Amino acid sequence: MLMIDCPWCGNRDESEFMYGGEGNIVRPQDPESISDDSWSDYLFMRKNTKGLYMEQWLHSYGCRRWFLAERETVSYEILNTHKIGEINPESKS
């Protein structure tokens, strides 16, 4: 069971959280102007990274805040957690 450092509450057991999949996926600015393929990429395509992965978690049995976590998918080590908006979505993968 992971120990997750909620940026609002501190270290808590994984059982307090809900996983939200890949983090920092940017919703297209003008969906109507993009192709079906580009929209499908946004909808369905997710990275399956071996290594550092940016994902989002909800502290559902705590502060109920969504936040970002950088997790190493091999060792499961969580290197950093960030409040939403703390890091630029484009800056890290």
Added chain:
Amino acid sequence: MRGAYRLNSGGRLDRDRPLEFTFNGRIYSGYVGDTLASALLANGVRLVGRSFKYHRPRGIVGSGSEEPNALVQLGKNPRTSPNQIATQIELYDGLSASSVNCWPSVKFDIRSLTGMFSSLLPPGFYYKTFMWPRFLWGLYELILRRSGGYGVAPDMKDPDRYDKINAHCDVLIVGSGPAGLSAAVEAGRTGARVILVDEQAEFGGSILNANENYHKSHGMNWVSSILDELKLMPEVTLLPRSTAFGYYDHNFVGVLERVTDHSSISDGLSPRQRIWRVRAKEVVLATGSIERPLVFQNNDRPGVMLASSVSAYINRYAVKLGSSAVVFTNNDSAYSSVLDLLSSGVDVAGVIDPRPKPNGTLPNIVRSHGVPIFDSSVIVDVKGSKNIRAVELMNIDYDSKKIYGKSHKLRCDLVAVSGGWNPTVHLHSQSGGTLRYDVSKSCFVPGINSQNEQSVGSCNGTFDLKECIDDGIKAGSRAAYATGFGVGEWSENTACTDFQTEDPLCPMWKVPSSGNESKWTKQFVDFQTDTSSSDIYIAAREGYESIQHVKRYTTLGMGNDQGKLGNINGIGILADALGQDISDIGTTTFRPNYTPISYGALAGPDKGILFDPVRKTAIHEWHEAAGAKFENVGQWKRPWFYPRGREFMEEAVERECLAVRESVGVLDASTLGKIDIKGPNATDFLERVYTNSWRKLQVGQCRYGLMLGEDGMVMDDGVTAKLEDDHYLMHTTSSGAGNVMNWLELWLQTEWPDLNVYLTSVTDQWATIQINGPNSRNLLSKICEGIDLTNDAFPYMAVRRGVVAGVQARIFRVSFVGELSYEINVNADYGLHLWESVIGAGKNYGITPFGTEAMHLLRAEKGYVIVGQDTDGSMTPSDLGMNWIITKRKDDFLGKRSLSREDSIRTDRKQLVGLITEDPSTVIPEGSQVISSSSGSVPVPMLGHITSSYMSPTLGHSIALGFVEGGHSKLGEKVYVSINDSKVISAFISNPVFYDPQGKRQDV
């Protein structure tokens, strides 16, 4: 009365406390301090079970968690447990156990005949034989199930209590042998919070089994002095009888404490077992090592035991194991067992050692006792079945590893074997650490760590006692220092200084033997699954190269001991068979649990009423008193229907429906999800999450909304009311409330931080009572103050505030059943009061409480879908015939873009339709498939399926909702619903709104 094979003195037994126990129906005696295994051996019981595949007689091999054979059925219903390991069961008075896997008895097992035909049962036998012909599989399965299996599960409710506890510590130490105890006391001295766990009843690990002196004083004296010190440390927790069974992420370790298993008398307070969920900053693994058996012909005969276990039974349990023994070893450690055997009065006929002229300290001591050492020799066969009569020896050439010359026999009734030692790397491996093959020690040792843990002592491949203690001290100090305790220095090892010289071990995964693999079927590698060296060679011959595949093909290591004894030998044999290096083969994955864990312990207190929270509305007790039947909606209990007298469900539902259509019915709708939305951007927010427009909605008005996922599929629906310019109340489905809340928060927090909007879940704060039917206005007017209820002043889809039955209330004029309806919301504390007031005021109108079944039926008559019943996450608004709710005026809302995807605009998508059966009295079963013709060859193309189906009391015929390919253009067409291979129901596709299509009844 002591067992006939009990030594007169010695051992860690309390001889003043004799115990009586039963095994296979016979009464025996033992002492406090015995295990079931040691007590059986002390009574001369060697035959304890039958093997899984060939039903060969088997005896006790080991003395701890590695034991593969002595699995017993322990206790009586309802407390009976299968597959308990006799070497780990502490003896208690009145213990009752029996052998598993034998029929009719352990001494005579009919299925042992299969052993005579073992060459007919090669690996993959079941795959190869029973897959064909397929139609006979049912018969095969019946026979196979009878011949397999280990013991029986209790068939009564578990009477015991189980507990779970969360624990946090700086340093967790697993194992209390020389290394673990050294680490614990060193870490404890720094003031760090330390937990020390050990699977045995007593601390001491290998010291308990050995007859070793530390500075001329017995090792247990050293153990006692350390324990005395640990017990005085307030931050140290000592957990005996506690197995660290799993090492999970982020230094989370599961520990099973057997609290009262060792006692026949329950104190009525303590749980039977307790799971400790330990989060440790640092972990020190001092889990020791398990001796490897040697693989030779008939090495599974009762009386062939691990040399270390032989020593354990002599030193710890004072058992005389036989009259004449041989010791077969490829290393020096087993020579100490020779000395132990001699001290217990057992004659040692010889030591058989494949190495030429072993010259270490221990072999020389053995020589000085006059015990013959047969060097450059191996055992090639064991004579005897339920008892050993002799072993057969041959010479071996050390370099070529070939046997030669003539064999000769050595009479004996006990064989102690040692093939070297396997470090117990299970927890290290589970933590994500790698393993490395150490050539000089011929074993796998921990490689690179993945978490904050260290392996010390023999689980790290350190077999020298002084080094084990040295390493333990350092590890304890380092672990404490890493967590902020101590200064990173460590004390000196004052425990022991003795040195013994040793000759290197002679690696031998399988004792060389004559002939080829077809003759090696009795050379057992894994006793529990009857895997022989022959099986592994055959697997290699048939093309299996990965150890993972060989494991599954041969069942090597697939017993509940998970190959603690046999796996490494099996890997070595595979390497030999393939001509590869053992380090290239690698190991199979070490998975939790280290030893089996009971379901009771895993469930803990989370069972029965505590399994899942139950949510009840404020009016629940009234429903119960009225005799309502309940249904589960998520965690909610909702009244399903209210039978009167001896009414059946259909009769009650019909009565409830007609009451709503003809007069007035009342529904407890408190479970409806309610989200309070506040903030200057509340309207903008609704514009983005709903498909329709909210800008023109006036304060005091309500609007129905459809919520889509970004994939354009319907996710939830409900009515949202505008209470103020910046204040809305959103209703969601009862079971979808939590998901919708998470979904809305996700968007607000991640994508739209610019919106100034606050969401609050208020589902539980409001009681919601719906009155439905033509008389609902008359009823409401009797108890409502301050609201003009006329249709003009309070029209359909409006919300008003007022006082109902003396309580502040919000009233929504909305309807899910297509009648004049009011939804009254009050503070949940007044819910029951309001309900009773409504019931009282409705007496004259024959007010009828109705449940979810009638509600579902009434809405189906109106063609309203229930999200989650009629929809399944693959329906667009268009599929539901709800294009009217998608505004063209908005540039964007969640899911909008997906509605124009190629797949979303297909005309042959499954679309919501009504179905009216040709025979009005036939009700189609929900979930049935819709097909286009009543005949034709199978498989018939499927057109769609039925999602809701009822007998409508209002209309007098059955109605159904379903999804049919291109259904919107098939109105009036005849289709068929498949019931089974020979029966179909014919029905006509209709508009899904069966009742009052103009919606006049709700708007009066």
